[in-house]
Amino acid sequence: MKVRPMHRWSWKDFWLLTMVLPGAIWLLLIRYLPMLGVVIAFKDYKAQKPNTFWNNLIKSKWVGFKNFAFLKSPATVTMIRNTLLYNGVWIVLVLILAVTLAVMMSELKNRFAAKAYQTMMFFPYFLSWVVASYFVLAFLDPTSGMIPSIQKSLGLKPTQFYMTTTWWPLILTISNLWKNVGYSSVLYLAAITGIDTTLYEAAAVDGATKWQQVWHVTLPGIRPMIVILLIMSVGKIFNADFGLFYNVPQNSGPLYPVTQVIDTYVYNTYANTHNLGMSAAAGLLQSVVGCICIVITNGVVRKIDAESSLF
Amino acid sequence: MKKLLALVLALALLLTAMSFALAEELPTITIMFHGSNVTDDTAVLEAVNDYIADKVGAKLEVVWGTWGDFDDKATNALLSGDTGIDMVFTCSWSADEYNTYAKNGYFVKLDDLIAEYGADLVAAIPESLMQAATIEGAEGMGIYAVNGFKDTATQNTWDVNVTLLNELGYTLDDFKAMSFYDFGELFQKAKELKGDAFYPFLVEPMVLERMVTGSIIVAGDSGSTNLLSLYLNQDDVSAEGPEGNVILNKFATDEYRAFVDQMHEYYEAGYVDPSLAVAETSNDTRTNTQKTGEYLIGTQSYAFGYEYSADVLDRGIEVAFVPCTDPYVDTTASQGAMVAISTASEHPVESFKFLALLNSDPTLMTLLNYGVEGIHYNLNDDGLVEFTDERANYSPWTNGMGNVTILPDTAAEGAGFRESFKEYYAGAKAIPALGYVFDNADVANEMAALGTVAAQYALALDAGALDPETTLPDFLAALDAAGMQAYLDAANAQLAAYLG
């Protein structure tokens, strides 16, 4: 058995402790205290006498897993499949594209162009999904959209985009990449800037080509960032980007087989009536699944590279 | 010793001073309204507080919920037991749904308060509205909110562009003789005249379905997007419907099949704007097109006096509203706008006194609704209300406040408007199942599952975008799989028990 050296308490620990203190207090008050509310997932939350939140929380009836019964719907399989599939594919795609773009930007000779690209790539992050959905609509709208108009002028029957599921996996994927790749690539770019340049010098002295330098210096250099962002997105694999799945397809019913995800399902059914128990149950479920995914991924990462793992 | 004495004296003085201050200070009661557009309420609240200080014994504060904010704000306040909100708007269609929230203990039962302080209120509001508010809540059968006297009946109408109709060579009477199934030739002619980009049939698909098949919303079913249906006797709304007092799966009826078949035909012929079939674009498209008058026939769920509103007058065409039935009073409409007192409130008595006064006292209602005379409005020579530009900074949602029948007539509506309004709604007949509210607690999961299925198919089918031949069987099978029968059985058992 490996014996860990006992840390003795020292002034250093005290000073470091004072550094984490503001954040720790914030976490305790604003994140941990409300967590008591998790029990709502297992309660029939109702107003009690007197009607104060904590009293209601304590006195409401326990109902076991009744709030989780929303999972019994026939739509469950579809929505879980959609959530996992989209998220799974996108995690990989965003990672590959963002790292590629970040490496390209870092290698550009023309600094001004690099700056301009970087600024422009951040723009999608400023626009909400509601606004983005107008943009998609401008292309797909059955009466005035650009694509149906072109089809009409060519004498073709215009595609009813909001009634047919065929194109939506592609449309949603493009929309998601458009929104998130630029943002992630900025994180990777910042990580690349932090890489010690002497490593490149050493590689060059060893006769490595630029491609080899990217492969042997840049990528290993940003590996911790890649791994961390990867683990975190895996943890959110059960949470879908609500605006993307709701606003971009205009909440069109016939598209549900390919657009319904857990978050939109909860919104479209119970959350409309603000059923606390149900929202709490859905949230808890997403957390638990996310937690399991993170622990597994982190375990795998730890086997390969302990330094990069999250905990 | 002296010092101590001095201290005690000083303390005693301070305490007396404080208790005086407390006695002077009136408690503050806060009300949360829906759908308002208010940016400056200082002058109004000053006047209101002067007026109610003696009568109510409290100071009023208002949280002006807007359409989009209200649901989140109200449910948050209620669910968190917020003592800062004493009164809150509620009804059969808002997120803090009246029946559910009363049953779950969030609203104060008002019966005792009405008996003690509510004589004026009872006199001002029709008996039927009091009845509509009487439900089985957390404290047993009783009234859990003050029901506003507004447009309390439902009447769906065809919204006809008479100008264009005449251009096509038809009169309004010709139109009145037609049914939904005969519109084809009108649409075809309109399309020929106005070109291919013109869509003559501007419908709200869900409302159209009700107009054609005669189905009625069942209160308490909104979570399933209203797939339960009672059927209206379209000739006499107070009589039993053609199917009797039974709730049906409306999508499985022959009438529905005939309706969607016809609608699909209209859609395929290019009479219906495809945007109307998509949830998030449907209503935007409809209201925007309505404004321009670029349609031939539309649907409109009507309220008395709507034809005199700027909304209709500005369309640049002659508009007629042709009713497809008499107005009828159902549970949903009669619980359309109410104000409840939160059980978290520290001042339920003052709150009730305020609500009673608001619904029975024209001065207070006018003040809170129209603003201050001389600032927000002036009275013209005929004694009618003419709004000033200041009204733009103070426009509450009139119907959401309470008894609108005690408001003075405005110049736009004309003298005698409120009287006719009262008459119109007093004359509306009640459907046989009035007061029935579906308690979905035992089938909440079925409701959720059914709601998703319905959301997937209903709007697109009603708008004609889907082919019923292939999709309707899928739809019905999906409903069955989601527990339609259990849901129907629960609703029918309750209805039978309600009707006795």
Added chain:
Amino acid sequence: MNKPQRNQVALNTFGPGAQALFHTVLGLFALMCIVPFLFVIIISFTSEDSIRQIGYSFMPLSWSTQAYGYVFRLGDALWRSYFNSFLITVIGTVLSVAICVLYSYPLYRKDFKYRGFFNFMSFFTMIFGGGLVPTFVVCKTLLGLSDNYAALIVPLLFSPFNVIVMRTFFQTTVPRELIEASTIDGAGEYRTLLQIVLPVVKPGIATIALLNALAFWNEWFLSLLYITKNMDVIPLQYLLMRMQRNADFLAKNSAMLGADAAQAARNLPSQSLKMALVVFIVVPIACAYPFFQRYVVAGLTVGSVKG
């Protein structure tokens, strides 16, 4: 003679062929990113008639500056909310970056005794939360976050995601020997952090600051929750979202509201007005972006000079 030269080239940049490829790929993607925003600008200058007739289009039938006229007529409410947005963003960013750096630095220090505990404490909240209503109750009744600026800043002050990102920046850019050397010199922990470590992680700080500034600038839901009476403190983003949500609500409930919905819809702002407000929201943060970027890019150039 030749060999070192080739190395020099290989060290600094890719060849012209690769450069051209990079420019094409990056340029196309950047264009894709910027076009929707241009589209928003075009809609904001499109006349209502054109929107009604042909919908949103890159080539509207007619132009109009009416929407901007409306925006300016919002007057005080607009400038007030603009000011609020700036105030909230500046104060919020400064505070949250400070808290984030202070929290993540000890997590990077392997010799910090409670490293594991605080690491987990922050990370755990990323997956588990108490939900909307319990958080609301704590913030409002316990902390008094209601109808004030604090209500729009405090709930966003800390982000576990940013802490993890920042910690990773420390790991990848600050050599541990640097800290050892500093402590041997007898510098205190705070001096080590401020004078030795911070200058090295500037790109990381700039990135975190950018993420925080964006979060504060885009926030509107806090206003909806915590601001009920004092509308003097609401930010611009909330003004816009309120309009959007009003429109959505009326669309969803039109069948229930009947004529009321039609009348209320009349008072709604036009699409072009909404887009004009989007322009108002995006422009300042887009202008601020190069400021953050300077640090990121400064790091880049330092790198290449050294290389």
